[in-house]
Amino acid sequence: MQLPLSVKLQPSRKLTLLLVAVHVGAILVVAVVELSAWNKAAMLLVIGVSLWNSQRCMYGARRIAALTLRDQGKAEYLRSNGETGEVTVHLQSTVTSLLTVILLRQQESLEALVLLPDSLGQDDFRRLRLWLRWQAAD
Secondary structure (H helix, E strand, O other): OOEEEEEEEOOOOOHHHHHHHHHHHHHHHHHHHOOHHHEEEEEEHHHHHHHHHHHHHHHOOOOOOEEEOOOEEEEEEEEOOOOEEEEEEEOOEOOOOOOEEEEEOOOOEEEEEEOOOOOOOHHHHHHHHHHHHHOOOO
């Protein structure tokens, strides 16, 4: 595989729909459960904040818009706000054909990047998964 490998990322529509569906399901559960109005309101507020936060992470200015993969598990990122940085790909990243979760470590922080096949081009997704399986472990 030719390195460095650069991939452009976009928010996944499928993941967005899944997250919205799960949150709507949680709202429906709260609606039918017998609780006081205050408890229901508190739970609905938590669900709303959770949905807002998930969408902010996927579509906000700090989302990762591109990755450049290098040797020995190193990568550089570009956020949609123009911020760049270097990270190490954590060995516990999950790689499957339908879902890939990349754990990016930068100094003391750890960030999870969730990718579905519609997050990037088919060839880029295949190359990224191949790099994660073989290069990141070196």
